[in-house]
Amino acid sequence: MIKQILKLGTILFTITFVVVLLLGAVNALTKDIIAENTIKAENAARAELIKADYFKQLSENVYEGIEGGRKSCGYCVTASAKGYGGDIVMIVGYDSDFKLLGIKIIEISETAGLGSKASLPEFSESLRGKEPELSVVKSGGGKNEIDAISGATVTTNAVAKAINQSFEELLKTIGR
Amino acid sequence: MKNIIKDGMFKNNPTFILTLGMCPTLATTTSVLNALGMGLSTTAVLICSNAAISLLRRVIPQKIRIAGYIVVIAGFVSIVQMLLSAFLPELYKTLGLFIPLIVVNCIILGRAEEFASKNGVLPSICDGIGTGLGFTGALCIIAFVRELLGAGTLFGIKIMPQFFQSASMMVLTPGGFLTFGVVLGIINLIIRKRGANK
Numbered sequence: 001m002i003k004q005i006l007k008l009g010t011i012l013f014t015i016t017f018v019v020v021l022l023l024g025a026v027n028a029l030t031k032d033i034i035a036e037n038t039i040k041a042e043n044a045a046r047a048e049l050i051k052a053d054y055f056k057q058l059s060e061n062v063y064e065g066i067e068g069g070r071k072s073c074g075y076c077v078t079a080s081a082k083g084y085g086g087d088i089v090m091i092v093g094y095d096s097d098f099k100l101l102g103i104k105i106i107e108i109s110e111t112a113g114l115g116s117k118a119s120l121p122e123f124s125e126s127l128r129g130k131e132p133e134l135s136v137v138k139s140g141g142g143k144n145e146i147d148a149i150s151g152a153t154v155t156t157n158a159v160a161k162a163i164n165q166s167f168e169e170l171l172k173t174i175g176r
Numbered sequence: 177m178k179n180i181i182k183d184g185m186f187k188n189n190p191t192f193i194l195t196l197g198m199c200p201t202l203a204t205t206t207s208v209l210n211a212l213g214m215g216l217s218t219t220a221v222l223i224c225s226n227a228a229i230s231l232l233r234r235v236i237p238q239k240i241r242i243a244g245y246i247v248v249i250a251g252f253v254s255i256v257q258m259l260l261s262a263f264l265p266e267l268y269k270t271l272g273l274f275i276p277l278i279v280v281n282c283i284i285l286g287r288a289e290e291f292a293s294k295n296g297v298l299p300s301i302c303d304g305i306g307t308g309l310g311f312t313g314a315l316c317i318i319a320f321v322r323e324l325l326g327a328g329t330l331f332g333i334k335i336m337p338q339f340f341q342s343a344s345m346m347v348l349t350p351g352g353f354l355t356f357g358v359v360l361g362i363i364n365l366i367i368r369k370r371g372a373n374k
Contacts, residue, residue, distance in 0.1 A: 012240050012247075015232075019251035026255045030262035037265045085273075109273045114206070114347065151344060 038106070042078065042091060045104035049093030050074040061166075062173040072096055075174075078106075079166035083158035085109040088118070090159070092166040100130045103163070115155030123149065132167035134160045177302050184306020190283045191314035192363050197283040201315060202352035204274060209331050211319035212312065214274045219308025221256060221278050222287060223301055225249045229292040230300035236293075245288045253279045283311060321355045322346045 046055050052065030052073050061078040074096055080089040086109045093101035102124035110116050117123060130143055136156050137145045148156040190196045197218075204214040228248050229236075236244040257275045260268040278284065287307055292300040323329055326346025328336035336342065345351045 008237055008240050011235070011237060012243055015236065015244050016247050019247050023251055023254055026258050030258045033262040034258070037262065041265070111203075111206075151348065 041106060045091045045106060046076040046093075049076055049091065049101050049104055050095075059169075059173045062170055074101065075170055077166035077170050079162040079169070080107075081158040081162035081165065083108070083110050084115050084152070084154040085111065088155070088158050088162060090162055092163050094167075094170060098131070098167075098170070100127045100132070100163070102127055103159070110152065110155045115149065115152035117149050117152065118155050118159055127163075132164050134163055136160050177299065180299055180302040181306035181309070184303050184308070185310035185313065188307065189310040189314060190286070190307050191311060191318075192360055194283075194286065196286045197281045197311065198356075200274070200277050200281050201318065201356065202349065203277070205315055205319040205322050205352060205355070206326070206347045207323045207329075207332070208316055208319045210274075211315035213271045214277070215308070215312025215315045217256075217271050217274050218278050218281060218283065218311055219305065221249070221253055222284060222308040222311075223304035224252055224256075225284055226287055226292040226300040226304035227297055228252065229288040230295060230297045233293045241289070241293065242285075245285060245293075249284050249288070250279050283307065317359060318352075318355050321359070322351055326351055 043055075046052075046063060046065070050065040050073060051067070053067045053069070054065075055063040055076065056066050057063050058075075063076045064072055065074045065076065067073045075094045075098075077092045077094070078089070079092055080087045082088075087107065088105065088110065089107035091104045091106060093103065095101050104124070105119045108116065108119055110118065126147065130141075130146070132144075134144055134146050136148050136153070139147050141147045146156060146160050184190075188194060191201055200214060200218075204210045225245075225248065229245055232244070232248065253275060257268075260271070260275070287303060291303045295303070320330070324335060325343055326348075327344075328334060328340055328342040343351070346355070
């Protein structure tokens with residue numbers, strides 16, 4: 001009896017051990033590439049939000065767009081908030097008057113076809129010119145309001161929260 | 177071999193005959209693009225896991241087979257996820273959310289238990305291909321109806337004319353159940369008629 005249990009346990013242990021070894025190997029192989037991809041995606045996202053010559057890092061999440069050598073042409077802030085299916089990570093773009101330019105989603109796992117609409121360019125466009133602190137309304141939102149995505153209120157709330165947090169961090173970083 | 181593939185697609189269709197993997201079916205049929213993505217990813221995992229389980233079928237004892245299969249399948253899916261994320265980041269961005277969903281898809285465990293643990297590697301791979309394609313087809317049929325009626329689009333392109341008021345319910349859970357039920361009913365009707373004709 002004991003012998004049988006030991007035998008079964010050992011086999012299961014061996015299978016699990018081999019699988020874990022494989023997982024560890026693949027992880028070691030891909031870890032750096034994945035990290036690099038994330039950095040590339042973030043840089044590409046910043047470039048899409050603001051036309052700048054380069055981005056000066058002001059703090060961990062805040063980057064300032066510089067053009068013509070010295071002129072500040074806007075800010076990009078990385079922010080995240082808990083959505084319906086996990087953290088939504090985005091880069092929020094501001095122009096030099098601290099008005100929203102739009103957002104670029106880096107990570108999102110919201111409901112496909114509903115909350116995932118937050119990744120659409122139309123949604124980002126709809127945010128242009130708005131000013132935090134933002135709240136979510138059903139429709140017809142003004143300068144300080146976002147129109148909720150139909151069927152995805154939780155997602156829209158998370159996006160608003162992330163944008164508001166990014167604005168706070170931006171002001172804190174540049175000392176206002 | 178070809179018969180095994182055909183069986184997987186029609187006679188043993190995982191969605192409409194075996195009714196396995198209902199959760200991901202309802203979740204990913206909100207658009208045809210998502211359905212296609214989920215179906216093809218699942219097919220890839222099915223082929224690999226069926227092959228692996230078949231290779232290990234004499235090694236894994238009956239008493240611990242479920243635990244053994246789950247370890248192998250979950251390991252596979254995690255590896256696929258890491259490789260995609262590293263080497264095909266654009267594809268990963270589109271399909272990324274579905275991959276963890278595949279691990280809990282009953283179809284994978286179902287076919288491992290039902291077929292791969294009892295057959296050779298090549299037949300098991302064929303079963304994976306057939307079942308996977310059958311799943312993909314079923315998903316696309318359901319998604320076709322849901323996206324067209326629920327959003328007026330197909331593959332994100334507006335198909336329905338201006339005056340069409342899309343029924344948002346179709347892309348939410350009730351619509352999923354309704355569509356699945358109706359399609360299943362139609363298919364059962366066709367099968368029964370065919371059986372009567374013989």
